[in-house]
Amino acid sequence: MTRSAVARTLMYLSLVGATVVVLLPLAAVLLTSLKSEQEMANGSGALALPDDLLNLHNYATAFQDGRMLSAFANTAVILLFAIGGTVLIGSMTAYAIDRFTFRFRKLVVALFLIAALVPGVTTQVATFQIVNSFGMFDSLWAPVVLYMGTDIVSIYIFLQFVRSIPTSLDEAARLDGAGAFTIYRRIIFPLLKPAIATVVIVKGITTYNDFYIPFLYMPSEDLGVISTSLFRFKGPFGAHWETISAGAVLVILPTLIVFLVLQRFIYNGFMRGATR
Template sequence: MSAVPRALPLRRALAGFLQYLSLVLASAVVIVPLLAVVLTSLRTGQEMAANENPLSAPGNWFNLHNYKVAFTEGKMLRALWNTSFILVFSLLATVFIGSMTAYAVDRFRFRGRRLVLALFLVAALVPSVTTQVATYQVVNELGVMNTRWAPVLLYMGTDIVSIYIFLQFIRSIPTSLDEAARIDGANSLTIYWKVILPLLRPAIATVVIVKGVAIYNDFYIPFLYMPSEELGTISTSLFRFKGPFGAHWEVVSAGAALVILPSLVVFLALQRFIYSGLTSGSSR
């Protein structure tokens, strides 16, 4: 009988060790590539030719020449403006369409409300590649091809994840608030605007981060629907480094670091909203 109590601390210690080991390995998978990008971006062309190890330390830790080349030759400022334009209008539309859809599905009882959610889910399950020919024709017929509005219209399509994030928060808002507002003479739109929407701030922050990162990193849609170099986004401008800087990995890495920096800053600033947005609604 004494062998069983002795085995319990051993198992707990082993379980704790495996838990921390998995966390360390998962962190290494994320951190090591980022570290390689930063270290490579600080090295010179001669250092890259002498040692191709991406984790080698640079000779000068304050070598910003590669960043200057990437920023100027890659037209990163113009790319950042194009990306910001697309992000702002796409996210505004996603927030309003997604929150209104969730509000209507949760607060109103009408025939086919389950069908609405099912259609969003079916649309999310259909591979986007299978509809690209038809989508391309629609965008071309609308006359927005090779403009910033083409990706905005495509990103405006609210995905099922955004709707469910808004739904779980709206379900946690007591319906008594709606009833009190109706007694005061407010209609459904006023209730949504003045009661529901202000309480959805954590959910809005979550949707903005989740979908914003996806839009920021997307390459396919800007590359296909905005082929003009003047309309290059962050991702397509970085892709164009493959031409004159195809073999200069130190410059490519500097461009990648510039692309990573804005999204990293925004994530660190709003990470508490992400965690609360993903957990608070389900815990209430």
């Protein structure tokens, strides 16, 4: 057996192993969500098939008693403002850094990169005090503002794409009397569509799955989002793993569908930004 054949075999084995590691927990959650309370009480294994593969009672219980509809609505509002704000702030910041010459420009870029390396939890005490002082605690505005103002990665993605746009387009527009904002709105922003698609998808999935910020800044039950509503199953449904699993499937399904449909935009956006 040649060395290349051994390497290829090991590569495929590692891929199969990684696939099994990823899919087994998902399969266990899905199968558990279809089991009845009696099956769980009898000690049915996590990967054992349920008696009724069409048993959707747990999903109805999780959706109604877990207030999932309200959680989806709150999540949608946060996603709308957070993603829109991130796209505008990130693209404008990247445009200003790349196209304008000002003192300490390199220092600003370095500070952005340094800020991305600082764990968010280390600054939460100060952040909490600031949010509370503005009266945004226990409101939807707290996560919206935090999501918009702390996404250094999005700024970096936009910066790579802005640098690839020829400055000759800006100069031609200025000869026609266009100002800086007009150039951004009519030239730069339309050419950032691949970066915008990447940021929207990545930011949307990250915000949708985030638990820490909504849990810390929105303790009221009527402000629950998808992630915190799932956590609250731990209380009244603490022993009913079939209901918890059904709630988990309801939470996972939207992001899974979005990722499968739009994954090529994610990969293309990162690859094009990295090679510019």
